[in-house]
Amino acid sequence: MTTDARAAILDRIRQGKERGYLPSLSGTTPPPPAPPAFTEPLAEIFSRAARGVQAHVHRAQDDAAARELLVSEFTARGCRQVLAWTPAQLHLPGLSAALAAAGIELVASRLPGLRRRADLEALAAIPVGLTAAAAGLARTGSLTMFADREQGRLASLLPPVHYALLRLEQLYPDIGAWLASDGVARRIAGSSSTLVITGPSRTGDIAQTLTLGAHGPRELHIVLVGRAL
Amino acid sequence: MNTGFNQRAEIALHNDSLQQALRHTQGKFVNERIRAMGSLPHGEALRDHARTIRANTLARLDEYLLAFEASARANGSHVHWARDGAEAGAIVCQIALENGVQRIVKGKSMLSEEVGLNHALETAGLTVLETDLGEYIIQISHDRPSHIIAPIIHKTKDEVAALFHQHLGTPPDADIPTLTAAARSALRQGFLQAEMGITGANFGVSDTGSIVLVTNEGNGRFCTSTPAIHVALIGIERIVPTLADLGVLLQVLAASATGQALSAYTSLVSGPRRSRDEDGPDQVHIVLVDNGRTAALASELAEILYCIRCGACLNVCPVYQNVGGHTYNAVYPGPLGIVVNPALDGLGPWNELPQASSLCGACTEACPVRIDIPRMLLKLRADAVEQGFAPAWLRTGIRLYAWAAIHPRLFRLGGRFARLGQRLAPRTASGWTKKLPGPLAGWTQARAFPPLAAESFSQRWQKRAR
Numbered sequence: 001m002t003t004d005a006r007a008a009i010l011d012r013i014r015q016g017k018e019r020g021y022l023p024s025l026s027g028t029t030p031p032p033p034a035p036p037a038f039t040e041p042l043a044e045i046f047s048r049a050a051r052g053v054q055a056h057v058h059r060a061q062d063d064a065a066a067r068e069l070l071v072s073e074f075t076a077r078g079c080r081q082v083l084a085w086t087p088a089q090l091h092l093p094g095l096s097a098a099l100a101a102a103g104i105e106l107v108a109s110r111l112p113g114l115r116r117r118a119d120l121e122a123l124a125a126i127p128v129g130l131t132a133a134a135a136g137l138a139r140t141g142s143l144t145m146f147a148d149r150e151q152g153r154l155a156s157l158l159p160p161v162h163y164a165l166l167r168l169e170q171l172y173p174d175i176g177a178w179l180a181s182d183g184v185a186r187r188i189a190g191s192s193s194t195l196v197i198t199g200p201s202r203t204g205d206i207a208q209t210l211t212l213g214a215h216g217p218r219e220l221h222i223v224l225v226g227r228a229l
Numbered sequence: 230m231n232t233g234f235n236q237r238a239e240i241a242l243h244n245d246s247l248q249q250a251l252r253h254t255q256g257k258f259v260n261e262r263i264r265a266m267g268s269l270p271h272g273e274a275l276r277d278h279a280r281t282i283r284a285n286t287l288a289r290l291d292e293y294l295l296a297f298e299a300s301a302r303a304n305g306s307h308v309h310w311a312r313d314g315a316e317a318g319a320i321v322c323q324i325a326l327e328n329g330v331q332r333i334v335k336g337k338s339m340l341s342e343e344v345g346l347n348h349a350l351e352t353a354g355l356t357v358l359e360t361d362l363g364e365y366i367i368q369i370s371h372d373r374p375s376h377i378i379a380p381i382i383h384k385t386k387d388e389v390a391a392l393f394h395q396h397l398g399t400p401p402d403a404d405i406p407t408l409t410a411a412a413r414s415a416l417r418q419g420f421l422q423a424e425m426g427i428t429g430a431n432f433g434v435s436d437t438g439s440i441v442l443v444t445n446e447g448n449g450r451f452c453t454s455t456p457a458i459h460v461a462l463i464g465i466e467r468i469v470p471t472l473a474d475l476g477v478l479l480q481v482l483a484a485s486a487t488g489q490a491l492s493a494y495t496s497l498v499s500g501p502r503r504s505r506d507e508d509g510p511d512q513v514h515i516v517l518v519d520n521g522r523t524a525a526l527a528s529e530l531a532e533i534l535y536c537i538r539c540g541a542c543l544n545v546c547p548v549y550q551n552v553g554g555h556t557y558n559a560v561y562p563g564p565l566g567i568v569v570n571p572a573l574d575g576l577g578p579w580n581e582l583p584q585a586s587s588l589c590g591a592c593t594e595a596c597p598v599r600i601d602i603p604r605m606l607l608k609l610r611a612d613a614v615e616q617g618f619a620p621a622w623l624r625t626g627i628r629l630y631a632w633a634a635i636h637p638r639l640f641r642l643g644g645r646f647a648r649l650g651q652r653l654a655p656r657t658a659s660g661w662t663k664k665l666p667g668p669l670a671g672w673t674q675a676r677a678f679p680p681l682a683a684e685s686f687s688q689r690w691q692k693r694a695r
Contacts, residue, residue, distance in 0.1 A: 016527035216447025
């Protein structure tokens with residue numbers, strides 16, 4: 001069925017083009033228009049934009065400060081488990097030891113095969129998620145991340161609160177600059193899921209009134225690590 | 230069939246709760262879009278560029294579709310082609326039945342509404358749970374979406390509270406956060422239990438074979454993450470060649486649809502979970518749906534295929550603003566719907582729709598890809614007359630008028646009669662005629678007719694010449 005349909009649809013598209021109701025163009029699109037460059041540091045633009053979409057931005061001068069911040073945030077929330085990428089993928093040496101010392105365990109989101117309901121229900125009870133990010137997009141205050149080895153997609157989706165680690169050197173001006181940067185196209189094609197997150201989950205469906213935490217996390221905390229120059 | 234637009238409009242205009250809901254929300258949408266577009270330093274250039282991208286893509290659509298198919302297959306996705314809604318439904322049902330699926334969670338997809346997917350699935354004995362908050366409310370109240378972005382724009386908060394009180398046991402006067410939380414926990418169970426997730430797709434990227442989903446709630450992420458099988462329906466026109474093109478379209482889409490710089494979640498699904506992945510679906514199926522799009526491509530309405538379904542034209546349309554989406558009795562309401570429904574299905578069932586416009590052009594001004602909707606409306610109106618959908622008196626009347634207009638004496642006589650008749654007819658305080666006779670009565674059904682000048686143009690011209 002689908003082979004016949006494929007041939008028929010392609011055929012009809014070619015016939016349709018011949019009718020000439022669409023402008024016949026070269027089909028090559030020039031590069032997108034570039035916005036004027038930012039005059040402020042990207043970290044400032046990013047923080048302001050992220051707060052503008054209801055994300056919390058925490059600044060940490062170095063790794064030690066980032067570790068301390070996470071331990072104190074998780075302790076204050078009284079959580080014993082955090083749904084997280086593996087320590088190797090969080091790129092914050094010493095974090096799991098520091099959390100273990102505070103009685104907090106990092107749990108990975110392994111979901112084997114088709115029978116997954118019981119595993120999912122266990123994971124869904126964990127109150128906080130922790131991931132790193134592949135990039136930060138300054139203009140929109142967005143984070144990008146790829147699903148990959150030891151980087152489950154559920155850590156940023158299931159828990160009601162999501163913490164994400166981002167380094168200053170990972171900041172790009174905007175989504176266009178990030179998509180055009182080296183290696184990103186190859187990563188997108190090679191990763192089963194690429195995600196651009198802009199603020200916590202939200203809905204405006206009832207009376208167009210903004211409400212956070214529709215299905216995904218209702219809180220998004222971005223820990224921006226690094227010393228501004 | 231789409232008859233009775235005027236009757237439905239009349240009912241909608243007298244529906245106080247609908248009018249209240251429309252007034253409350255419409256202004257927000259319009260202002261937010263203008264603010265978001267204005268905050269992009271190169272917003273107007275981006276719109277021009279977005280239009281170029283859409284034009285270039287459609288000019289070589291067959292090549293880009295084949296490239297998309299090849300890249301998607303290389304990522305491990307299954308690619309299916311469906312000529313019409315029935316084929317699309319059959320493909321999805323077959324995937325579900327072959328894999329022993331019983332429970333399905335579904336993200337918001339206008340294409341699935343267009344092809345009647347839920348009906349096909351339910352007929353096959355499958356349970357479908359709509360997970361977009363608005364679509365969930367539509368599903369439990371057996372209603373229909375009235376806006377392509379905000380499906381329950383016609384419902385007030387109190388109506389939703391009453392519905393949730395009945396279905397989810399929330400207090401009858403619950404506030405919006407309470408209602409949202411109740412839906413969150415009810416639907417969370419659905420996400421954890423479903424074996425299959427179905428979504429639409431905002432775009433498909435040829436270069437990477439990715440399906441792109443733009444959502445705010447996160448239900449789209451769930452549908453593509455927790456179930457073992459993900460099926461995405463995509464219209465064949467929604468292909469973008471490159472990631473650079475995608476970046477441009479994502480920005481104008483988010484700004485035009487909801488006034489955001491980017492929507493909360495933009496997901497690019499490039500195939501099923503790899504063996505190294507921790508989670509994600511084991512199978513990804515992409516269904517490329519024609520359902521009238523190739524017919525539109527071969528017609529003077531081809532430009533409507535540039536549409537990226539942001540809904541901005543609905544929000545600014547003076548007709549939509551007053552009568553709401555249900556009056557159109559179509560999956561796609563508003564200026565978009567007036568053109569796209571006849572473009573996909575032919576004018577037969579939709580011959581009334583092209584009249585539901587004042588030709589003010591607000592839609593084109595708001596459109597992120599600057600689609601010339603009024604041009605296509607005029608074409609459709611002309612087609613409606615040619616295909617015999619216009620009332621017989623209109624054709625006769627215009628012939629009579631044309632004949633009189635080239636016979637000056639007759640024309641002057643007609644004018645004199647009209648001015649005399651006007652004096653005898655019931656008039657408003659300012660002299661406007663309240664009721665026109667015969668086939669012209671339709672004009673004065675909802676408004677008065679302006680008075681004819683005491684002196685005709687030719688009389689004044691003669692005086693001036695003297």
